Structure formats: structure tokens, C-alpha cells
Amino acid sequence: MTTRAEFLAAVRDRLREPIPENHLRPLTEAGLGEPIRYAVELSDPEARFLEAATGVGAEVVGRPEDDLRAILERVRDDVRPARAVVTDDPECKGVAPILASLGVEVLAAGGPSDVATADLGVTGALGGVALTGSLVMDSGRARTRLASLLPEVHLALLARDRIAATPGDFLRELSRWFPDGLPSNIVFITGPSRSADIELEITVGVHGPRKVLVALR
Amino acid sequence: MSSEFLTLSTSLRERTAAQVSDSRLRSNLARATDAFADRKAAAYAQFADPEEVRAKARAAKGEVLRRLDQILERLADRLEAVGAQVHWARTDEEARDHVRRIVQTHSAHRIVKSKSMLSEEIALNEALEEIGSEVTETDLGEWIIQLAREAPSHIIVPAIHKDRTQVRDTLQRVAEGDLSDVPGELAAFARRELRQRFLQADLGISGVNFAVAESGTLVLVTNEGNGRLATSVPPVHVALLGMERVVETWEQLDLLLALLPRAATGQPITTYVSAITGARRPKELDGPRELHVVVVDNGRSSILGTEFTEMLACIRCGACLNVCPVYRQTGGHGYGWVYPGPMGAVLTPLLVESKGAAEVPNASSLCGACWQACPVGIPLQDMLLALRRRASEEARLGERAAWGAWAAAWSRPWAYRASLRLASMAARMFNPSKVPGPPQRWALGREVPTPARHSFRDQWRKGSR
Structure with a gap:
């Protein structure tokens, strides 16, 4: 079996001489410089987030001024879930008892076969991305990565002051978002699960949620 | 290779003859590739200056390639620090052996896979089936292709050559009742069928779109969610990493992440972008308990340091396929190996040594549309010409x-x-x-x-x- 040292030595060996240049199209050493400049209005991250998220098929079911109970009641009436799974994200505080009082059985997050029986997954979001309408999930806070994945409907609660303008703004500040180091799983979620593998026709809910609901807090 | 479509032993002319005269295939391809081109233009319009982003991404890849040994070393250190096990494979055989050994250690009978072109390249499924494992491709397009016992004909949309009735007929083989040909209903059928396999799987295999050396993170870019499932549900995750798919920093990743989905499908971002740093942590309730990363060379280091080095900057978006006048007429199978289109016509003779492979660069018009479409500006037509020259020097x-x-x-x-x-x-x-x-x-x-x-x-x- 090849060892790390052998593998890397073979690579190093190939790099002893400078790489030949294509004189017509030279490979410059230009540094990274400034972040990507976008031709999209980003001065109001919250407004752009809502526009982009709706554009990719997520539904906005609550604004910061809305009462949590009223939001969950609307979701219950719309989705009619029998069973919900709720994560440990701080934004989810208070969700489980309200859902229970609304007649929804609430599961504690657990193994895949449990979570798979829920028809609603309620999670917090560590942050959002305005440009793309993405939600950022952190497996460390939530303690699970399946609540946003296995149920047919995913409801995410996102604090309005945690929306980065662009993916790059988020990625450049990872140490601020994750002061204790990166969790095992970060996922940017942008709208419901989709496939275009049959005649490029967009179909939603292929493997992940069919519906993504967002409530701003 | 098990598939009858993948063979470089026939001549290019024989392989393409049937496709070029298949009008259904050609209309399927034209419709799909045109749609991609339109969507891509709209997604690029979000950049204030698309050329600036492309130039920076190309420069970033160039920087990585010049220091690839050091960056791979840093990646390996970080991966090990976060508890992943790193395996090194110089050849396809060695890569298969690594995966087989992991599978056997865990007695993993049921395996779910998320789409990985590298796994096609090393013919992994066949190797795992040989030792008695049951491998299920879970990307909808890949599953269709697996059931049809064909090879992917596009690196992003593997079943691009099939229309809805052909897909229905393929899925019907594993369905009990009659299926309709409505894409939404076919996708729902796939969800039900494959969900059970995810929940029962002993091991999940995925590719890696990008690895970030500074933190030891594997980045996966998917739309369906099967990539998340395959890397989250089974107790063991094996990730196959082509050794050139590494960046050093998250800043470099930002550039490539902005370009890949825009160039591939015209999306500003895919539905899911997963960043995996190690296996499940002690307080987490789910996620794999073991993470294995198999770093694969399989001929890549022989490209490094040559006039074809920049081919290792390829991010596998498929944009060059969609604009290529040859690909649009023949589809992917005529290229004879796993990578079709202009990028395949360059990569195939560089990775596979055979007369059949040396012939593949002839399947191009040297028009340069591929270079224009390439998000990282790889001069594909210059390379195609150089490869043709090389083949002619070896001619009779x-x-x-x-x-x-x-x-x-x-x-x-x-x-x-x-x-x-x-x-x-x-x-x-x-x-x-x-x-x-x-x-x-x-x-x-x-x-x-x-x-x-x-x-x-x-x-x-x-x-x-």
C-alpha cells in the first residue's frame, strides 16, 4: 500500500521544474484580492434574503414581529403533521411544548429510523445568506443533521440579525460563526430538495424535504 | 468496466455512428444543453464582472497546483486532526482495495452511493459487487443509469440522453404497479424506493467536490439531498477524493463555489452545500461514526508538471460539454470512457494509455467554445490540438x-x-x-x-x- 510519504513524494517530484506556460494564455499569479463583487442589491440583507429564498421555492411563514404560537398554528393547519421532530438549536426554545399543545406528537431527535417517522422537522438556523436565500445549519448546535433532511417539511427559525450578505462573507468569517471550531457538518440549504434529472424538468422533494418553511425571528 | 457503453477498444467512428443517427438522442441532447446555456447566462449576470471572477478562480487553481504537495500534506494533517482516516491510492486498483478493505472490516453488505465520477473512473461498483456487497446509486440520474446498466453520458446529468418515456421504462423494471411518465411522479417513486435503502445501509460512499486544506473539510455540492443522506445516515462514510480537488483556503473555495453551480446548471448555489469536518462528535445524535477519505492519484500526477497541468484545474461542471458542437451531436457514450465532451477528450488520453484513448481528441472541432465556457478558463482547444499532434507523432x-x-x-x-x-x-x-x-x-x-x-x-x- 502506498504511504502518505510515497504519495506526496511522487507529487513533489512532478513539481521540481516550473510548470510549462501556455504562452497564449498564461497562468498569472494574480492574488485573490477583494471578495467577489455582485451586481445584486445587498444593502438590505433581510429583504434580499426573503426575495431569494422565495425565488428558490422556500415559503416565508413568519416575521420577527409574529408570535411563535401563531406561526406554529399556521404551519400545523397548512402541513397537518402527525409527528414533528424539534432540534436543540436555541431558536427552537419553546417550540416543542407549543406543538404538543396544538395536538402534534413531538419526538426528541434520535436515530435515523425515529426521525424518518416525523413529517415535520423544526430547526433553528445558525445564519442565513442574503444573496442566495440560503439557511445555514450547524450540526453542533442542533446535535442532529437529519431533522432538516428526512421529514417532508422543514421549518427553520432564523434570527433576522444573522444574515450574511454573500456566501463569501459567511465563509470569510467562519471563526466568528464557529468560535469553538467547525462542527462535523455545516450545510447551506437553499430551497426544497430538487432534481432535474428527467428532461431537466424541476421536481421537488426527491430525497430531502418537499417544502422548506422559514420564519424570521 | 461492466457497461457495454464504456469501451475504448472499438474505434471512435464505430462508437459514434449509432448515436449520430439517433434523432431521438440528438433532440434530447439539444433540448437539455440549450436549457443549460440559457440558465448559465442568467446566473453569471449576478456577478458584477464575470471575467474577473473567472480570472481569479483560474489563478487560485494555478496557485494550488504549483504547491499541490504541500497543500495535500496540510489537508491530510487537518483531516487526521479531526479524526478522519486518510488512505492514499496511486492507482485505481489501490483505490478499490482501500474501499474493499473498509467494506469488509465493517461487513458492509448494503452500500448507498452519492454520485461520484471518480468512482466511475475506478470502476468501484463492480469491485464491491464482486465481494458480495449490494451497491445502490442514489442520485436519481445515476440510479436510472444503474438500472439500465449503462454508463453516465453527462457528468452532471448522467441520464441526459433519456427522455421521460425511456426513464419510465427503465424504472418500471423495479416497480410493482404501472408507472406514469410524469417526471414528478417518477421522482416520488425513486424517493420511496431509495429511502428504505438509506435507512438500512451499512455504509455510504460519496465523492468530494472540494476539500479545504486549512480546516480538513470536505465540501459536497448537491441538489437532491442524496448526498446528505449518504454521508449522514449510514454509520460509516467513505469519501473518494481526486487529489487535484483540493483548495488551501475558504477564500479560494468561495470563488470555485460561486462558479461551479452557475456554470453547471445555472444555479447561484445548489440546494445543499455540505461542509463535512470529521465524523460525528460525542454530543451529536446522528452522523457517521467513522469517516474515511481515499485520496486518489490514478494518473493525475503524470499530468502535473506537463503542458497539460491546467487540466487538473477542472472542477467537473460540465459547461464544456453543453457548448461543444461534437458532444451535442453524439452525446457522452461515444467518447468511450467516463469523462465525455472536451474535458473528457483531454483527460481520457492523459489518464488512459491506449490507441483508442489517443484517438478521442479527434472528436472535436477546435472551435474554442469549451474554453470560453470553462469557468476556470482551461485552454481546452490548445490541449486538444497538442494531444492530436502527440498522437500523430506516434502514427504509422x-x-x-x-x-x-x-x-x-x-x-x-x-x-x-x-x-x-x-x-x-x-x-x-x-x-x-x-x-x-x-x-x-x-x-x-x-x-x-x-x-x-x-x-x-x-x-x-x-x-x-
Whole structure:
């Protein structure tokens, strides 16, 4: 079996001489410089987030001024879930008892076969991305990565002051978002699960949620 | 390779003949590739200056390639620090052995896979089936192809060559009731079927779109969610990493992450972008308990340091396929191996040593549309030309002599004129498509032009008298 040292030595060996240049199209050493400049209005991250998220098929079911109970009641009436799974994200505080009082059985997050029986997954979001309408999930806070994945409907609660303008703004500040180091799983979620593998026709809910609901807090 | 579509032992002409005359295939391809081009333009319009982003991404890849050994070393250190096990594979055989050993250690009978072109490259499924494992491709397009026992014909949309009724007929093989041909209903059927397999799986296999060396993170870019499932539900996750798919920093990743989905499908971002740093942590309730990363060379280091080095900057978006006039007529299977289109026509002869592979760069028009479409600006047409030159240097003596004579003749005015007169006479005496041997082979599939009886030069001289 090849060892790390052998593998890397073979690579190093190939790099002893400078790489030949294509004189017509030279490979410059230009540094990274400034972040990507976008031709999209980003001065109001919250407004752009809502526009982009709706554009990719997520539904906005609550604004910061809305009462949590009223939001969950609307979701219950719309989705009619029998069973919900709720994560440990701080934004989810208070969700489980309200859902229970609304007649929804609430599961504690657990193994895949449990979570798979829920028809609603309620999670917090560590942050959002305005440009793309993405939600950022952190497996460390939530303690699970399946609540946003296995149920047919995913409801995410996102604090309005945690929306980065662009993916790059988020990625450049990872140490601020994750002061204790990166969790095992970060996922940017942008709208419901989709496939275009049959005649490029967009179909939603292929493997992940069919519906993504967002409530701003 | 198990698939009848993947074989470089037949000639390029044989492989493409059937496809070019399949009008259904050609209309499926034209519809899909046109749609991609439109969506891509809209997604690029979000950049204030798309050319600036491309130039920076190309430069970033260049920086990584120049220091690839150091960056891979840093990646390996970080991966091990976060508890991943790193395996090194110089060859495809070694890569298969690593995965087989992990599978056998865990007695993993049921395996779910998320789409990975590298796994196609090393023919992993066959190797795992040989030791008795049941491998399920879970990307909808890949599953269709697996059931049809075909090879992917596009690196992003593997079943691009099939229309809805062909997909319905394929899925019907594993369905109990009758399926409709509505894409949404077919996708729902796939969800039900595959969900059970995810929940029962012993091990999940994925590719890696990008690895970030500074934190030891694997980044996966998917739309369906099968990539998340395959890397979250089973107790063991094996990730296959092509050794060039690494970046050093998250800043570099930002550039490539912005370009990949825009160039591939015209999306500003895919539905899911997963960043995996190690296996499940002690307080987490789910996620794999073991993470294995198999770093694969399989010929890549032999490209490094050559005039083809920049091919290792390829991020596998498929944009060059969608714009290629040859791919759009033939589809992916004619290229004979796992990577089709212009990127495949460059990569195949560099990774596979055979006469069949050396012939693949001829399946191009050198128009440069691929280079224009490439988000990281790989000069594909320059490489195709260089590979053709290389193949011609290894060609038979007779062929080399013929090309040499042509080059010599057309470098001298008198010989050029003589050759035209000769061609004009010859064309009137016999038709190359009727002359057995090389002339006939050359004429096949070409419209042989009829040289004018009197050349332009002759006419000019007469007219000016």
C-alpha cells in the first residue's frame, strides 16, 4: 500500500521544474484580492434574503414581529403533521411544548429510523445568506443533521440579525460563526430538495424535504 | 468496466455512428444543453464582472497546483486532526482495495452511493459487487443509469440522453404497479424506493467536490439531498477524493463555489452545500461514526508538471460539454470512457494509455467554445490540438509520410500549385470514398469537396491577361 510519504513524494517530484506556460494564455499569479463583487442589491440583507429564498421555492411563514404560537398554528393547519421532530438549536426554545399543545406528537431527535417517522422537522438556523436565500445549519448546535433532511417539511427559525450578505462573507468569517471550531457538518440549504434529472424538468422533494418553511425571528 | 457503453477498444467512428443517427438522442441532447446555456447566462449576470471572477478562480487553481504537495500534506494533517482516516491510492486498483478493505472490516453488505465520477473512473461498483456487497446509486440520474446498466453520458446529468418515456421504462423494471411518465411522479417513486435503502445501509460512499486544506473539510455540492443522506445516515462514510480537488483556503473555495453551480446548471448555489469536518462528535445524535477519505492519484500526477497541468484545474461542471458542437451531436457514450465532451477528450488520453484513448481528441472541432465556457478558463482547444499532434507523432509511418509530404508541398508556392492541379485531376478520375484502404476510411462521414477544374490562380492569370 502506498504511504502518505510515497504519495506526496511522487507529487513533489512532478513539481521540481516550473510548470510549462501556455504562452497564449498564461497562468498569472494574480492574488485573490477583494471578495467577489455582485451586481445584486445587498444593502438590505433581510429583504434580499426573503426575495431569494422565495425565488428558490422556500415559503416565508413568519416575521420577527409574529408570535411563535401563531406561526406554529399556521404551519400545523397548512402541513397537518402527525409527528414533528424539534432540534436543540436555541431558536427552537419553546417550540416543542407549543406543538404538543396544538395536538402534534413531538419526538426528541434520535436515530435515523425515529426521525424518518416525523413529517415535520423544526430547526433553528445558525445564519442565513442574503444573496442566495440560503439557511445555514450547524450540526453542533442542533446535535442532529437529519431533522432538516428526512421529514417532508422543514421549518427553520432564523434570527433576522444573522444574515450574511454573500456566501463569501459567511465563509470569510467562519471563526466568528464557529468560535469553538467547525462542527462535523455545516450545510447551506437553499430551497426544497430538487432534481432535474428527467428532461431537466424541476421536481421537488426527491430525497430531502418537499417544502422548506422559514420564519424570521 | 461492466457497461457495454464504456469501451475504448472499438474505434471512435464505430462508437459514434449509432448515436449520430439517433434523432431521438440528438433532440434530447439539444433540448437539455440549450436549457443549460440559457440558465448559465442568467446566473453569471449576478456577478458584477464575470471575467474577473473567472480570472481569479483560474489563478487560485494555478496557485494550488504549483504547491499541490504541500497543500495535500496540510489537508491530510487537518483531516487526521479531526479524526478522519486518510488512505492514499496511486492507482485505481489501490483505490478499490482501500474501499474493499473498509467494506469488509465493517461487513458492509448494503452500500448507498452519492454520485461520484471518480468512482466511475475506478470502476468501484463492480469491485464491491464482486465481494458480495449490494451497491445502490442514489442520485436519481445515476440510479436510472444503474438500472439500465449503462454508463453516465453527462457528468452532471448522467441520464441526459433519456427522455421521460425511456426513464419510465427503465424504472418500471423495479416497480410493482404501472408507472406514469410524469417526471414528478417518477421522482416520488425513486424517493420511496431509495429511502428504505438509506435507512438500512451499512455504509455510504460519496465523492468530494472540494476539500479545504486549512480546516480538513470536505465540501459536497448537491441538489437532491442524496448526498446528505449518504454521508449522514449510514454509520460509516467513505469519501473518494481526486487529489487535484483540493483548495488551501475558504477564500479560494468561495470563488470555485460561486462558479461551479452557475456554470453547471445555472444555479447561484445548489440546494445543499455540505461542509463535512470529521465524523460525528460525542454530543451529536446522528452522523457517521467513522469517516474515511481515499485520496486518489490514478494518473493525475503524470499530468502535473506537463503542458497539460491546467487540466487538473477542472472542477467537473460540465459547461464544456453543453457548448461543444461534437458532444451535442453524439452525446457522452461515444467518447468511450467516463469523462465525455472536451474535458473528457483531454483527460481520457492523459489518464488512459491506449490507441483508442489517443484517438478521442479527434472528436472535436477546435472551435474554442469549451474554453470560453470553462469557468476556470482551461485552454481546452490548445490541449486538444497538442494531444492530436502527440498522437500523430506516434502514427504509422505511411500516415506520417503523407502528412509530411502535404506540409512540405504547401510550404512552397510551386508545389502548392502542382498539388492543386494534381488534386483536381485526381478528383475527376476517382472518388476517395471508392478507393479501399485509408482513402475510403478518411472519406467516411465526410463530404469530399470537388476541386475546381481551374484554380482561382489560373482564372486570375487568364482574366488579367
